[in-house]
């Protein structure tokens with residue numbers, strides 16, 4: 392353990408002046424909006440650990456390590472072996488000196504998994520979205536993006552300097568309208584599992600529209616462990632880039648784009664978030680490869696069945712491991728998360744600006760390595776908060792005043808985001824002209 396002696400203020404003095412004032416003003420705004428955030432150490436291996444500051448044992452329902460592969464002995468052994476062979480760092484960018492055989496091996500397996508000609512690695516999933524959208528989008532092109540896409544897509548679209556049109560979440564007619572009669576080269580981009588709601592994209596329907604419109608389709612499959620798993624038929628005749636991450640289901644770190652050979656060549660040659668950064672550490676690539684081989688084998692099937700079982704206990708048939716229990720009011724959501732924490736259940740409250748005002752929620756993610764007993768404890772605690780797991784997902788939300796607690800089956804349908812409010816980030820989506 393590193394000794395953390397000396398408060399930061401003793402080590403680095405605030406120098407004052409206009410920048411210090413500016414920063415303080417911004418911090419005051421965040422504080423007074425009740426949106427202060429800070430890191431909290433969780434000393435954990437798998438979903439169980441200790442929240443260090445509180446010295447409290449918890450089970451976390453907030454991890455993206457959906458199959459528990461980060462703690463799998465074969466995955467850890469692959470990382471150890473890679474460190475023994477190549478050291479802890481690639482030592483440079485992939486194009487200069489950082490390429491190791493394990494990178495190409497992993498890319499070949501990822502491409503085979505996704506059914507594409509090639510795959511290209513990036514240091515993170517965030518960097519993959521930045522790289523793909525800036526390599527393919529540019530001034531004179533257009534990016535059509537679902538309003539609830541991940542921040543990395545929003546930022547990638549901005550960086551690309553393409554025109555950006557936002558389509559209302561789940562509104563295929565809206566997508567049709569945006570695609571009709573527009574001659575600009577168009578990229579349609581969407582998460583296939585939306586990370587704050589856990590709902591899924593109708594991939595086949597979106598792909599068929601891209602086919603008709605001649606648009607390129609970028610799918611972000613970061614959370615698609617339970618699906619959707621688009622078939623060859625779903626995607627036939629469409630230029631598709633399938634973005635994924637190694638950091639969630641595969642229990643490692645890194646991102647990738649699975650795509651055609653020419654698109655892969657373009658990414659290698661122009662994607663700045665890969666060219667100007669150090670290649671993925673070999674141990675991360677090796678652990679992701681070991682995890683992917685487990686995922687694709689019989690053990691992977693068992694782990695997925697176990698994850699499915701946990702999700703079904705809270706919300707039968709829900710399509711992803713992310714279950715948003717809508718609370719509504721920000722303070723209520725925070726109070727409920729604090730209550731769960733007292734019971735040793737770590738479930739984050741997600742609030743604006745990450746989600747729309749009035750849709751604050753408990754965001755529960757399940758992992759295959761949760762025990763039945765841990766899931767029992769969570770369900771019992773949610774029930775005591777007033778949740779009814781048997782209420783239909785389509786049932787209208789109770790007015791905020793009538794909300795005794797959370798309903799795990801209440802979908803985050805309200806209120807619809809204005810098309811300009813991409814991802815509920817208050818800054819404009821369209822890149823300003825330069």
Ligand SMILES: Cc1ncc(COP(=O)(O)O)c(C=O)c1O
Pocket residue numbers: 515516517518520541543582584586611613614636637638645646
């Ligand atoms: C939908 C989606 N895309 C991309 C990312 C970024 O992936 P990474 O954590 O590998 O950078 C995330 C991370 O939370 C995500 O939820």
